[in-house]
Amino acid sequence: MGELFVAKADEIGDREGRVVADGDLEIGVFRLGDEFFAWESDCPHMGGPVCQGKVINRVTEVLDAQKRSHGFDYVEEDVHIACPWHGFEFNLRTGIHPGDPNTRLRGFPVEVRDGDVYVRI
């Protein structure tokens, strides 16, 4: 058990992340508001560098009362990271793929001490 220094907390903006590495173990630490979340940057699909991908909200399709489609919209509370290799998306709070709850990222605990962000490995 050990820990890796990630960055100073105020260096990571909202919806931003940093990837730190310990050998082949790569971990992305992301900030959402005042919370931090850490996920292994190893996409369960093909091993891609998921935490170096684009942060983007979950997309939904807008239906009216008659179930007619009125196009797309973003879901404000669901922030995703998209693996840059093939686009697999994962919820940044839960690490879970929106289309399959069994497809998920491996998480790590994050600790903020004296304004510094650490991830425990």
Added chain:
Amino acid sequence: MVDDFKRTYGPIDDWTDSRELLARARQQADKRNFDDVFIVDIDSHVSDDRNWPEIMDYIEDPVIRDAASAFGDGSKRGAFLNSTPGLQWQNVWGRIPHGQGLKEPIEDDGTPREIVLARKCIDEMGLDYQIVFPNALLFLGMHPVPEMEVHLATAYNRWLVERVLPEDPRVRAMLYLPFNNPSAAEETVRRFLGKPGVAGFLVTSSRHKPVHANEYMRLYAMLEEADQVLGFHTHLNWQDEYTSQLNRFISMHAISFVLCNLVHLTNWVINGLPERFPKLNVMWIESGIAWLGFVAQRLDHEYMMRTSEAPLLKKLPSEYMRDMFYTTQPMERSNEALLAATMDAVNADTQMLYASDWPHWDFDLPSVIWDLPFLDETARRNILGYNAARIFNLDIPEKYRALAAE
């Protein structure tokens, strides 16, 4: 081996160096010791539109060559091409940056950009050979000006053979056959057959020319006589009556990239072309493999009832399919039992060949083959490299020869 490129671990965007982008592929290669596995990538598309102005200088018609300057604000970029918006939707609105092509800057030391990008991919994925094909020509079979297919294909083939392939023996090419003009296709074979780096010849499948038409028999005979591979490389067509009803790229891509090869393979088998050209190595590229189980069963089912409509056949359609070749990408693998059954249905051990399709949005790494639990090591090595060596007559480096399949 890879050079001493230093990773940044930063956000990946359109301009990220492919060594950063594929660093985890290199990790996979190291963990699986791919430097001791002979691997051939049958299909990659590292080229981008930056090569196009140089290619235009290889057009042989002087008027058309000059006219290229009328495009791209005088730069010749995109000249004469009939690309449709579909290919530009590959990046899922920015989620998969490389899906729109590799835009990374490279040092200009005179080496063709195509070679620089191919070398990076070869090193990171642990490949021994890579067969390249240009994005720009994938649409060309549907060009509204038929003669433009011949002008552009000949220019591209010349550029590859004269400028690109001599740079690195690990980079090979299947040359574009201007299939809408059978005599021009024959001339392409006569002109480029045996040139260094030419691995075979290829038809882009997005076109409306039935492969059994009599005017192609001389071409097939030439390729069979020369022991060449004839590839059919799939592509999208979002304008067909059926595909035009599909409102999302996911739907169009899932169907259209199979549909064209489904039609061509059906015509190829039912019209008895395997009986007419039994030694011609025919390869179906980039339609994935899930469709093969469907079409094999479907054709067998109907053939037993309507044998009189396929009188040249001497065995079941599926048996002819077991003699043809298939690239694996994009390998559908959400249902492992179906995948295993499909591979068994077409004799994958000897008939399937790994392809990456890098840098397109649905590329596959060699690990997708190596990690399949139902394949033994011989089958994995065959699919990753030895099947390709056999039908493309590739030299296998000395270090692999002891392990080469019988």
